[in-house]
Amino acid sequence: MDDIIAEFLAETNESLAELDNYIVLLEQNPDDINLVTKIFRVMHTIKGTCGFLGLPRLERVAHKSEDILGLVRDGRLHVQPVHVTLILEALDTIKTIIGGLERQGSEPAGSDADLINRLEAAYAAVEGGAGAVPPPIAPATPENEAVAPVAAAASKAEFPAAQDHPVAEAVAPAGENAPAAPAESGVASQTLRVQVEVLEDLMTMVSELVLTRNQLLQILRQQNQTEFSAPLQRLNLVVSELQEGVMKTRMQPIGNAWSKLPRIIRDISQELGKKIDLEMHGQETELDRQVLEMIKDPLTHMIRNSADHGLETPEERVAAGKPAAGKIRLNACHEGGHIIIQIADDGRGLPLEKIKAKIIQNGLASEADVAAMSPQTIYQYIFKAGFSTADKVTAVSGRGVGMDVVRTNIENIGGSIELRSQEGQGTFFTIKIPLTLAIVSALIVGVQGERFAIPQLSVSELVMVNGHGGPVVEMINNAPVFRLRDRLLPLVDMAQMLGLKPGAASADDCRYIVVSKIGSYDFGMIVDRVFDTEEIVVKPVSALLKNLHVFSGNTILGDGQVIMILDPAGILRVIGMEDAAEQIGSTVGKEADTLAGQVKETSLLLFMAGNQNLRAVPLDGISRLEDADYSDVEYADGQMVIQYRDALMPLYTCEGIDVSAHKSGQAHIIVFPQNGKPAGLLVDKILDICNYRGDIDMGGSGPVLGSVIINAQATDIINIDWFERGRQGARSGYATAQPPGKNGGHTYSNGNGQSLPRKHGERYPYAGHEGDADLQHSVNH
Amino acid sequence: MDAQKNDVTQILTFSLGDQLFGINVLSVQDVLGAQKITNVTVADDAVAGVLNLRGRIVTVVDVRKPLHVNPDHNRADFMNIVVEHKGELFSLQIDSVGDVLSLNCVDLDDPPATMDHVWKNVSSGIYKLDGKLLVVLDIGMLLNAIGRSDKKQAI
Numbered sequence: 064m065d066d067i068i069a070e071f072l073a074e075t076n077e078s079l080a081e082l083d084n085y086i087v088l089l090e091q092n093p094d095d096i097n098l099v100t101k102i103f104r105v106m107h108t109i110k111g112t113c114g115f116l117g118l119p120r121l122e123r124v125a126h127k128s129e130d131i132l133g134l135v136r137d138g139r140l141h142v143q144p145v146h147v148t149l150i151l152e153a154l155d156t157i158k159t160i161i162g163g164l165e166r167q168g169s170e171p172a173g174s175d176a177d178l179i180n181r182l183e184a185a186y187a188a189v190e191g192g193a194g195a196v197p198p199p200i201a202p203a204t205p206e207n208e209a210v211a212p213v214a215a216a217a218s219k220a221e222f223p224a225a226q227d228h229p230v231a232e233a234v235a236p237a238g239e240n241a242p243a244a245p246a247e248s249g250v251a252s253q254t255l256r257v258q259v260e261v262l263e264d265l266m267t268m269v270s271e272l273v274l275t276r277n278q279l280l281q282i283l284r285q286q287n288q289t290e291f292s293a294p295l296q297r298l299n300l301v302v303s304e305l306q307e308g309v310m311k312t313r314m315q316p317i318g319n320a321w322s323k324l325p326r327i328i329r330d331i332s333q334e335l336g337k338k339i340d341l342e343m344h345g346q347e348t349e350l351d352r353q354v355l356e357m358i359k360d361p362l363t364h365m366i367r368n369s370a371d372h373g374l375e376t377p378e379e380r381v382a383a384g385k386p387a388a389g390k391i392r393l394n395a396c397h398e399g400g401h402i403i404i405q406i407a408d409d410g411r412g413l414p415l416e417k418i419k420a421k422i423i424q425n426g427l428a429s430e431a432d433v434a435a436m437s438p439q440t441i442y443q444y445i446f447k448a449g450f451s452t453a454d455k456v457t458a459v460s461g462r463g464v465g466m467d468v469v470r471t472n473i474e475n476i477g478g479s480i481e482l483r484s485q486e487g488q489g490t491f492f493t494i495k496i497p498l499t500l501a502i503v504s505a506l507i508v509g510v511q512g513e514r515f516a517i518p519q520l521s522v523s524e525l526v527m528v529n530g531h532g533g534p535v536v537e538m539i540n541n542a543p544v545f546r547l548r549d550r551l552l553p554l555v556d557m558a559q560m561l562g563l564k565p566g567a568a569s570a571d572d573c574r575y576i577v578v579s580k581i582g583s584y585d586f587g588m589i590v591d592r593v594f595d596t597e598e599i600v601v602k603p604v605s606a607l608l609k610n611l612h613v614f615s616g617n618t619i620l621g622d623g624q625v626i627m628i629l630d631p632a633g634i635l636r637v638i639g640m641e642d643a644a645e646q647i648g649s650t651v652g653k654e655a656d657t658l659a660g661q662v663k664e665t666s667l668l669l670f671m672a673g674n675q676n677l678r679a680v681p682l683d684g685i686s687r688l689e690d691a692d693y694s695d696v697e698y699a700d701g702q703m704v705i706q707y708r709d710a711l712m713p714l715y716t717c718e719g720i721d722v723s724a725h726k727s728g729q730a731h732i733i734v735f736p737q738n739g740k741p742a743g744l745l746v747d748k749i750l751d752i753c754n755y756r757g758d759i760d761m762g763g764s765g766p767v768l769g770s771v772i773i774n775a776q777a778t779d780i781i782n783i784d785w786f787e788r789g790r791q792g793a794r795s796g797y798a799t800a801q802p803p804g805k806n807g808g809h810t811y812s813n814g815n816g817q818s819l820p821r822k823h824g825e826r827y828p829y830a831g832h833e834g835d836a837d838l839q840h841s842v843n844h
Numbered sequence: 845m846d847a848q849k850n851d852v853t854q855i856l857t858f859s860l861g862d863q864l865f866g867i868n869v870l871s872v873q874d875v876l877g878a879q880k881i882t883n884v885t886v887a888d889d890a891v892a893g894v895l896n897l898r899g900r901i902v903t904v905v906d907v908r909k910p911l912h913v914n915p916d917h918n919r920a921d922f923m924n925i926v927v928e929h930k931g932e933l934f935s936l937q938i939d940s941v942g943d944v945l946s947l948n949c950v951d952l953d954d955p956p957a958t959m960d961h962v963w964k965n966v967s968s969g970i971y972k973l974d975g976k977l978l979v980v981l982d983i984g985m986l987l988n989a990i991g992r993s994d995k996k997q998a999i
Contacts, residue, residue, distance in 0.1 A: 608903065623896050
């Protein structure tokens with residue numbers, strides 16, 4: 064028997080049993096609209112599947128029953144016992160046909176004309192008599208009643224009884240077929256519904272069994288020839304098989320997710336007038352049920368896309384010298400703990416020029432950038448939200464809400480998607496997804512002798528530091544940072560974060576930075592050792608540990624030890640990067656927001672400069688941080704300078720720093736590029752790096768872009784660009800510049816936590832000693 | 845409760861320092877010897893760590909902490925009583941396990957007014973045994989007390 068038929072039989076037998084109960088309930092509560100909807104849905108499913116499988120007899124009966132149920136659902140037919148009888152009779156007929164199907168593998172011959180006529184009559188009675196605007200619940204119309212005698216007369220003697228004891232008695236030998244098959248038919252009994260928790264428990268026990276076996280084998284290896292070796296070897300085998308078997312219970316063939324695709328392709332080809340062949344290979348490839356559910360929709364979407372955008376019309380294809388029928392090939396296979404799904408079409412391929420134009424049009428990149436991009440990079444843009452190159456929106460696709468969702472869904476389950484395309488030749492997608500979600504790949508790291516797991520998904524790279532001559536961790540006021548390819552990466556010392564006492568480790572010891580990307584925020588975790596990646600089973604933490612945000616769960620390693628799973632997002636939250644951490648819940652949604660320009664997020668470097676005022680500069684504007692000594696500061700042509708990399712680097716200060724007061728002592732310099740050369744901003748203290756959500760550019764064209772509230776403190780955002788312009792203007796305008804005077808205060812908050820643009824003038828005494836007087840004044844305010 | 849007045853409950857006794865404690869035997873899942881425990885340093889003091897019990901992860905509770913019993917630094921070989929509470933497993937770290945006693949509920953005395961309020965909060969009563977007093981602990985209240993005593997900044 065066909066696998067698909069077998070599956071259908073098992074499913075339908077289950078549905079029928081359900082239906083019997085529902086219909087009886089319906090007779091008792093004819094107004095229960097939920098119940099009617101449920102029945103309708105089940106009947107609809109049966110009908111749909113029959114049509115799909117080519118079972119005309121079954122389909123017709125189901126279809127007519129569905130019609131009646133549809134009337135009930137729409138409130139146009141008030142359920143009477145006679146209708147219930149009719150539906151039950153139809154159900155029995157369906158059961159009989161199913162029984163025959165199970166025995167013979169095909170629909171038994173026979174006619175249900177009698178039943179169908181009566182179903183049609185009941186339907187026509189309402190449709191014909193109800194008029195254009197049927198009342199919400201039609202009373203039992205005379206027409207309805209009129210059907211009853213017919214139905215009653217035509218029914219076998221069992222049917223009146225069925226109204227009293229419907230479930231038990233409603234086994235009617237409908238049609239001229241053999242008596243209804245016993246309920247416990249062959250196919251139905253081969254499947255069994257099991258609670259997922261039961262399987263989970265089994266999994267747990269088996270994992271533990273595997274651990275115990277491993278320990279035993281370990282002991283065995285240390286001993287020569289004991290009487291235990293033979294039984295232990297046998298145990299070894301049995302346990303392995305048991306583990307495999309239990310794993311299998313959660314697995315389903317991927318074909319289940321594909322079963323609806325032929326129908327979808329058929330519909331699309333009808334609608335768009337295309338000829339499409341759908342080839343499917345590797346349906347039997349098994350993967351975790353949960354994963355299967357997650358990829359169902361993305362797969363369907365991609366197939367639609369291929370059929371709609373990918374394949375050309377037959378005329379176009381013939382003109383291009385291709386066969387008139389387009390081909391979509393779907394392939395699935397296992398590859399080292401992952402499932403690879405390939406979707407290929409031989410259509411027109413991705414239109415490179417169109418995508419380029421769209422990128423520029425949507426402002427995602429400049430024309431020059433696009434010209435320099437490789438086709439691969441350009442293709443990646445189709446995964447951006449709101450990106451569609453379809454000229455017109457069809458019912459099938461083209462709304463631009465497709466591929467980004469596909470990629471998001473796939474990445475959410477730890478998968479990846481790649482694409483290759485050749486114009487005129489077709490498009491080729493490769494999706495790689497893990498076999499199961501219960502087991503994730505994690506990096507095992509060591510911190511002060513303790514082991515922790517970090518989900519591989521959130522690890523973007525590993526850097527070895529403080530090795531011999533290698534890169535080093537630098538400190539900014541006890542806050543560790545690392546220069547990662549000219550960017551400053553904030554670091555978290557995990558030993559400190561996890562409350563582990565630092566051992567005798569010296570600064571020279573080789574350590575590792577686990578670089579993690581949370582949303583758009585990068586940071587590094589300093590760990591002592593990196594062991595290995597391991598597949599771990601994530602288990603939730605106990606209620607007593609729920610308040611610890613740094614852990615997302617715990618797991619048992621292969622050697623039986625429990626270790627905690629670190630949650631990079633939680634760690635960010637703990638170190639006070641709430642803004643960044645907030646993103647984590649729905650990284651994707653937030654990214655979309657940012658794209659739409661609704662929420663702007665800026666990384667800011669916080670520092671103190673002048674009289675304990677908190678200031679900040681956008682992180683992307685600065686190139687590095689340097690320490691210097693005040694005694695190194697010199698003056699050249701009235702401009703403060705410092706020797707930096709064998710050249711003179713101009714230095715600026717914020718208002719409030721009295722450079723002349725410091726003859727020596729440590730100074731911090733924020734180095735930023737100015738006309739391609741480095742320039743420095745002298746500050747008192749570098750504090751932190753934080754993400755600020757919201758617009759920091761409040762239109763201030765002066766030295767201060769605006770003031771925002773960070774960590775409950777008013778913070779001026781310094782406009783680095785201004786120094787450049789200010790410098791040019793300074794030559795002429797400095798002498799006449801007005802002091803900020805009484806407006807020189809720094810906090811302009813409306814009390815709602817929103818920040819207001821600074822109100823005082825454009826002028827800003829950047830060269831410290833000249834602005835001192837003003838500063839004194841403004842700060843005292 | 846009146847209906848149960850004449851019921852006999854079975855109490856597993858254990859000692860912590862000089863004091864004899866007891867818990868209802870029905871909530872006890874396992875009694876284990878010294879275990880390899882993974883410390884969770886950032887957690888509340890009363891949480892000694894986590895351990896693996898046949899594939900299930902058990903949170904180990906240092907009972908001395910919520911009861912304010914002085915820690916015994918000389919020993920590391922604590923016994924563990926594993927109890928189930930709200931579907932989760934917890935292991936109580938104690939000095940030694942005693943017997944299972946069948947005791948009549950009628951004999952259960954209310955905690956005396958002078959008893960430390962911390963103890964009062966987690967105890968459901970006192971049994972007067974020969975020569976010794978048995979403080980019956982309520983697991984739910986004990987675990988709640990730990991949750992509440994969490995004055996540490998949440999990490």
